[in-house]
Amino acid sequence: xxxxxxxxxxxxxxxxxxxxxxxxxxxxxxxxxxxxxxxxxxxxxxxxxxxxxxxxxxxxxxxxxxxxxxxxxxxxxxxxxxxxxxxxxxxxxxxxxxxxxxxxxxxxxxxxxxxxxxxxxxxxxxxxxxxxxxxxxxxxxxxxxxxxxxxxxxxxxxxxxxxxxxxxxxxxxxxxxxxxxxxxxxxxxxxxxxxxxxxxxxxxxxxxxxxxxxxxxxxxxxxxxxxxxxxxxxxxxxxxxxxxxxxxxxxxxxxxxxxxxxxxxxxxxxxxxxxxxxxxxxxxxxxxxxxxxxxxxxxxxxxxxxxxxxxxxxxxxxxxxxxxxxxxxxxxxxxxxxxxxxxxxxxxxxxxxxxxxxxxxxxxxxxxxxxxxxxxxxxxxxxxxxxxxxxxxxxxxxxxxxxxxxxxxxxxxxxxxxxxxxxxxxxxxxxxxxxxxxxxxxxxxxxxxxxxxxxxxxxxxxxxxxxxxxxxxxxxxxxxxx
Numbered sequence: 001x002x003x004x005x006x007x008x009x010x011x012x013x014x015x016x017x018x019x020x021x022x023x024x025x026x027x028x029x030x031x032x033x034x035x036x037x038x039x040x041x042x043x044x045x046x047x048x049x050x051x052x053x054x055x056x057x058x059x060x061x062x063x064x065x066x067x068x069x070x071x072x073x074x075x076x077x078x079x080x081x082x083x084x085x086x087x088x089x090x091x092x093x094x095x096x097x098x099x100x101x102x103x104x105x106x107x108x109x110x111x112x113x114x115x116x117x118x119x120x121x122x123x124x125x126x127x128x129x130x131x132x133x134x135x136x137x138x139x140x141x142x143x144x145x146x147x148x149x150x151x152x153x154x155x156x157x158x159x160x161x162x163x164x165x166x167x168x169x170x171x172x173x174x175x176x177x178x179x180x181x182x183x184x185x186x187x188x189x190x191x192x193x194x195x196x197x198x199x200x201x202x203x204x205x206x207x208x209x210x211x212x213x214x215x216x217x218x219x220x221x222x223x224x225x226x227x228x229x230x231x232x233x234x235x236x237x238x239x240x241x242x243x244x245x246x247x248x249x250x251x252x253x254x255x256x257x258x259x260x261x262x263x264x265x266x267x268x269x270x271x272x273x274x275x276x277x278x279x280x281x282x283x284x285x286x287x288x289x290x291x292x293x294x295x296x297x298x299x300x301x302x303x304x305x306x307x308x309x310x311x312x313x314x315x316x317x318x319x320x321x322x323x324x325x326x327x328x329x330x331x332x333x334x335x336x337x338x339x340x341x342x343x344x345x346x347x348x349x350x351x352x353x354x355x356x357x358x359x360x361x362x363x364x365x366x367x368x369x370x371x372x373x374x375x376x377x378x379x380x381x382x383x384x385x386x387x388x389x390x391x392x393x394x395x396x397x398x399x400x401x402x403x404x405x406x407x408x409x410x411x412x413x414x415x416x417x418x419x420x421x422x423x424x425x426x427x428x429x430x431x432x433x434x435x436x437x438x439x440x441x442x443x444x445x446x447x448x449x450x451x452x453x454x455x456x457x458x459x460x461x462x463x464x465x466x467x468x469x470x471x472x473x474x475x476x477x478x479x480x481x482x
Contacts, residue, residue: 017330017338024341028322028349034185036318038176041192043311045228048200049221050307052207054372056217058300058383059151061372063218065303066147066292067155069285070138071162074131075169076281080274081127082173084266085120086321087328087413089113089181094332100183102248110249117178117251119262123270124174128167135159135166147292154218161222165229172229175236180325184245191235199228272421273412279421280461283428283436287454290440291447298447301386304372305451309394309401312357316350316402320409327413340473343410347403347466354402358395365391390451397455400462407465416472423464432457 018024046068053060093099096109138159142152176188205213206220216223240246284306291302323346330338361368369387411420432453439449 017333017335018341019338021341021345024326024338024345025349028319028326028342028345031180031183031185031325032319032322032349034189035180035321036315038185038189038192039314039318039321040311041189041196043314044196045192045199045225047307047311048196048203049225050303050372052200052203053218053221056207058296058373060154060218061303062292062296062299063151063154064158064221065288065299066142066151067138067158067162067218067222069288070141070155071135071159071166073278073282073285074134075166077274077278078124078127078131078166078170079173080277081267081270082120082124082170082177083277083321083324083412084270084273084417085116085174085177086181086324087331087415088116088120088266088269089178090325090328090413091332091415092116093181094329099329099332102245113249114251114253115259115262116266117174117249118255119259119266120177120270121171121174121251121255122258123263123266124170125167127274128170131166132163135163147289148296151292151296157219158222161219162225165226168229168233172233172236175240178240178246178249178251179243180321181328182245182249183325184243187239187243188236191232191239194235195228195232198231199224202227269415269417272417276408276417276421276424279424279428283433283457284454286433287436287450290436290450294440294446297382298386300373300383301369301388302390302447304369304383304387305390305394307372308361308368308391309398312354312361312398313401313405315353315357316405319346319349319353320405322346323406324409324413327410331414336473339414342413343407343469343473346410347406350402350406351399354398358398360395361391361398362395365389365395386447389448393448393451393455397458400455400458404458404462404465407462407469410469411465411472414472416468419468420465423468424461427461427464428457431460 018027049064050061053064092109092112093105096105098104098106099109102110139152139156142155143149147155176185179185179188202224203221205211206216206224207218208220209216240251288299288302288306292299323342326342326346327339330336330342365388366384368391369384372387373381373384408420408424411417434453435456436450436453439445439452440447441449443449445452
């Protein structure tokens with residue numbers, strides 16, 4: 001490299017914002033594909049549990065589904081809290097022309113990144129405490145919800161086996177956000193892939209009984225997930241401490257010196273995000289409880305369909321994670337044209353993928369159900385029939401589900417969290433849930449009516465989130481152009 005080229009490279013910003021949609025699409029996809037694979041790998045952990053438990057029959061599958069429906073509610077809130085770290089770090093990086101370059105960025109930027117990470121770590125870690133306290137009452141909660149007593153007893157034991165994993169799952173989410181904000185998502189992907197293998201091994205040992213350990217069935221799956229999570233947390237902490245990008249931030253330096261004012265500010269940003277995810281996750285879990293009132297076969301079919309829909313959802317979700325970072329960079333740099341480009345590109349990519357998955361789910365719903373169940377068994381055939389019905393409806397709401405997550409995460413990149421929280425609450429609980437109840441119990445649709453209500457809730461959320469992003473970014477863009 002010549003001296004002139006070296007000087008030109010030295011003064012070239014480490015963070016560039018493309019000025020075209022094609023350039024933004026390339027930048028988004030470059031960041032998104034490891035995040036998408038990480039999300040798919042995370043889902044594969046749960047899919048492994050479902051596939052193994054499915055071999056024990058519909059009752060085991062239904063009990064696990066019931067337990068997870070309760071466990072995921074506080075966990076989704078905690079994940080929402082942790083995701084506030086991504087836009088916070090991204091805007092700090094975007095405000096520094098060399099924010100992604102550990103050697104050239106300002107020392108103040110590094111200090112700010114470290115302080116924000118530490119605040120997020122403490123805030124999310126403390127969130128786990130009330131969640132654990134609530135989940136210890138799993139069995140009476142299932143009783144209050146009118147669930148089958150036998151399934152409830154097994155599901156409560158399953159939740160108890162999962163409890164030790166909860167805080168570590170949330171802290172893994174914090175560390176993933178650190179890697180993502182620094183545009184280094186691959187370490188989290190590698191660790192999640194290792195997590196799949198470790199989880200599968202522990203499931204094989206504890207569910208079916210190997211190496212002298214008795215077969216524990218559904219409870220064994222919970223223990224397996226806990227053990228695998230502890231191993232993965234240790235690996236993730238090591239990666240944060242050793243990877244050059246995160247090591248330069250020195251994230252665990254003076255970790256016990258807590259700035260409680262900064263922790264509180266992080267909570268104020270993350271709490272609405274946590275509630276937004278809670279509202280969405282809770283309505284899907286409530287739908288599971290409603291479907292559970294129609295019998296174990298419908299519940300097992302629901303679990304299969306929601307598992308498939310959740311699996312496909314991980315792709316637009318991974319794109320949305322990347323979109324949050326890209327929007328955050330642009331917002332930090334004060335470039336509102338780039339903000340809109342990043343948001344629109346994320347929405348277009350999410351829509352394109354969900355259109356493809358909608359076609360597959362609409363065309364081959366029964367065949368998809370056969371992946372989870374033994375179709376040679378008469379009892380499993382009934383569950384597969386219900387799964388196929390629900391998958392057909394899921395194919396319809398794939399498109400709006402991708403749109404709502406892309407729009408919501410674009411807003412998150414702007415740190416706009418309070419109004420999206422209200423939009424989620426209204427769409428899912430004021431509008432969607434009553435429709436689920438009415439169509440499920442006041443008509444002959446039963447489980448299909450519940451799913452139709454979910455589809456309408458997602459449509460409302462998508463429309464309002466998209467409107468909010470368009471209005472907010474257009475207002476700021478016009479102000480910047482004035």
